[in-house]
Amino acid sequence: MSELITPDQLPRWIPGNLMLDSAPLSWDGMALKGYRYADQDVLIPAMRDYMIVVYKHGEADMSQRCGGPWHTERVEPGVVSVLTRAEISQWRWSKPIEVSHLYMSQTAIADIAGDVFERDIKDVEMRHMVRSEDPILASLVERLAFELDDGGLGGRLYAEAVRNQACIHLLRHYASVSFRDNGAHGRFSPTQRRLLI
Numbered sequence: 001m002s003e004l005i006t007p008d009q010l011p012r013w014i015p016g017n018l019m020l021d022s023a024p025l026s027w028d029g030m031a032l033k034g035y036r037y038a039d040q041d042v043l044i045p046a047m048r049d050y051m052i053v054v055y056k057h058g059e060a061d062m063s064q065r066c067g068g069p070w071h072t073e074r075v076e077p078g079v080v081s082v083l084t085r086a087e088i089s090q091w092r093w094s095k096p097i098e099v100s101h102l103y104m105s106q107t108a109i110a111d112i113a114g115d116v117f118e119r120d121i122k123d124v125e126m127r128h129m130v131r132s133e134d135p136i137l138a139s140l141v142e143r144l145a146f147e148l149d150d151g152g153l154g155g156r157l158y159a160e161a162v163r164n165q166a167c168i169h170l171l172r173h174y175a176s177v178s179f180r181d182n183g184a185h186g187r188f189s190p191t192q193r194r195l196l197i
Contacts, residue, residue, distance in 0.1 A: 004048035004086055007031045007103040014042045020100065022148050025155070029108025030163050032144050034100045041092035044083070049103040050126050050170070053081040054141045057098035064091050064130045073131035080134045082174050084126040102141045104167065112167035113177050120180035127174055134173070140166045 005013075008023070020034030031049075039060070055075045062081065063072040066089040075081070075097070083089065085106060110121040143162050147155060171177065 005045050006048050007033060007051075007101070010044070010047070010101075013044055014040065019098070020145060020148060022144070025148065025151075025159070027156075027159050027163070029105045029111075030144075030159075030166075031103045032100065032141070032148060033103070034098070034145065036096070036098045037093075038096050039092075039094055041090075043090050044088065046086045046088050047083070047103075048085060049105050050085050050109060051083040052102040052104070052137060052141065052166075052170075053083070054100045054102070054138045055079045055081075055097060056100060058096050060093040060095040060097050062091070062093045062130055064089060064128065066090075066128050071130055075131060078133070078135065078138050080129070080132045080137050082126050082129040082132065082170075084128060087128075089128065100141050100145060102144065102166065104163070104170070108163060109167050109170065109175070112164060113171055113175075116168065116171060117177065117179070121177060122180045123177070124171070125176050126170065127176070129174065132174075137166065137169055137173075140169065 011018070014037065016035040016037040018033065019036055020032065022032040034056070055077055057077060059074065059076040061072055062075045063070045065071065066087055106124070109124045113121045113124055140162055144159060147158055147162070
């Protein structure tokens, strides 16, 4: 497999105006970026992180395909798209839009999944979704955007708490999880090791 691209590399494939960027805060396991895009037809290489897109302004017909036929939905403010990691996909939209991208690392999701299931996680796969009406996920992304603009006391802890909520929400509604076989008896699980540490 070719090298997976990072959130900072994505503008090479999807040119747009950067409106919001959490990079200076170095949040653990996630990043938030906001873009204003013209209508486009783009091929997105395999990404390192899972990506949640929250539509902020504009309405458009959004089409996506990932190794199969095109799937088209109408998107407008408040609608969410979900992209899994490590898969090439093609996207096109018919009108200018403004979006927020929340990037979640594989490690962040797997760590929370390990805590939730109390088992070693082999992989977490998100289902590609062009359109999801998910006010909870949209609200969590909006909270992070607000923290980025007007953060205050305890900002890192606040962002970490929102990240954990987003991970659990994604695991509940969009993910399928595969587990490692634990052949070694008498060893602590990752959750038990974290608790002991």
